Amino acid sequence: MLKQAGSFNINTRIRENAEDLSAALQSHMLKVFAPDARKELRLFSAGETADLLGISTSFLRKLHFDEKIDDVQATSGGRRLYSASDMLKIRETLEKTAKVKGTYQRGRKPGDKVQVLSFLNFKGGSGKTTSAVHTAHRLALKGYRVLCVDIDPQASLTTLFGYAPEVDFLDSGTIYDAIRYDDPLPFSQIVQKTFFTGIDLAPGGLLLQEFEHETPQALRANIQPPFFARLATALQEVEADYDVILFDCPPQLGYLTMAALCASTGVFITIVPNMLDVASMSQFLQMSADLLDVVSDAGANMEFDFMRFLINRYEPNDGPQQQVVAFLRQLFEEEVMIAPMLKSTAISDAGLTQQTIYEVERAAFHRNTYDRAVDSLNLVNDEVEQLLQSAWGR
Incomplete structure (x- = not known):
């Protein structure tokens, strides 16, 4: 659609662009999936x-x-x-018939606490959603009971599970309903079953932005629980049903991200290995420490089982990237994950149809490209699994 030159109202233009893009995306999805179909996991x-x-x-x-x-x-x-x-x-x-119990069902045992993982960074494009959804899929395929919680108003994670947030959850049904200050719903009422066996979803959507806007007023009114405890409190209703809960955080250090951190047992900070991203992460870490000091003083629990830096979109033949990764490993040692997530056309191409590499058939790609991507993701996510097992004392 050709826009006419000359002055215009920016709010009107943005609304037109949003409507055009939404229609185009709807058209694209109708070409990929049947009109009334939900996604189905392959065999x-x-x-x-x-x-x-x-x-x-x-x-x-x-x-x-x-x-x-x-x-x-x-x-x-x-x-x-x-x-x-x-x-x-x-x-x-x-x-x-296993000689060692837990060999094939490796989830929580009596006495184990639920593991709550946050994927975050201050900078957009660092692979938070890609990392979170691939981890969720891999863990579910290995028999874990997983809950994905999308606290990003952009709701990319929700979209990857086959929902259209701007249609399905326009007025209600997102995580916002369970943590809002005015008459919150029980968490179980907003949990959705997904097409992916073993994974439930607490959807995100634009309404989550209201939480950022309402929190300052709630702080002045001393509404309880405070913002940093609302996610943890809401999750208590359903945590017994899951082994692992994953937060996909927004690319900002706002009230939602801090609430996720205060509910978490482990944190993955995603980082693309170039100096601009590393410099941005430096600011992010400093801001995080300062803000978390404040919420800690206010009574938030800051005890974590682990924190790891996850190298994302890594190109092994890129010399400058190798230098940045070596720099990070020297600086943070074992807190940098051993396995990086490789940059791969297979992962990008799968994303064109809103899928992960675990959803698509190997035959849809060049075998070497597919195998390289899957091997990389398996190494990353098996390392995540080992962190979970270690946190449970196994």
Whole structure:
């Protein structure tokens, strides 16, 4: 649509642009998905399934041969295909005869606290949402019960789960409803089941911005609980249902981000390895420390199990990036994750259809490109899993 030259009202123009973009996105999604369809998780090959279960493909075949597990869908050529639900059932079967309990069902045990992870940075484009959603998918495929909480008003994480926040949650239904100061809803009322087995979602949306606007007035009125405790308090209703809760934070150090930090047990600060981003992160860390001192003095819990810097969009053949990563490792040592998340066209291309690399078929990409991306993400997320297990004393 060609805009005429000359003066114009910026509010009118922005509204026109927003409506045009929303219509274009709707059109794009109608081309990708059927009009009334929700996203569906693909089926997994025997090799993928065995890898996720931690067994060999031959042992998986033997389980079928011995009729210890139910039969599953197969192709015309006889290749077995497994749903995420099939994998959960197989985990239950294997766990019953496991020599070491927790070998196949690695989630919380009695006495373990729920692990609450925040993905954050002050700078946009650092890969917070990409990291959070891939971690959620990988953990769910490995049998963990996951709740994703989208506290970013832009609601990118919510969109990746197949929702249209500007339509589905325009007036209600977001996390805002559970933490607002005026008559908040029970958290369970805003939790949505997703297409991805093992993952529930507390949606985000533009209404979350109201929390930022209302909090100063709530502080003056001394409304309880205070802003920094509202997420933690709301989550208490449902935390027994999950092993892991993940926050996708907005690219700003506002009240929502601080509330997420005060509810968290672990933090991942995403960082693209170039000096501009590192300089921005330096400011972010200083501001975070100053603000968290204030909320700590006000009674917030600041005890964490771990904090890690997650290198994002890393290009191993880029010399300057290698230097920045070496600089960060020398400075922060073990707090920099061992595995970086590689920059990959496969991850970017999957995003064009609002999918993660775990959702798409290997055949849709060049095999080497796909395998490289998956291997990178698996290393990152298996490191995350190890941090969870260590926090539980295992």
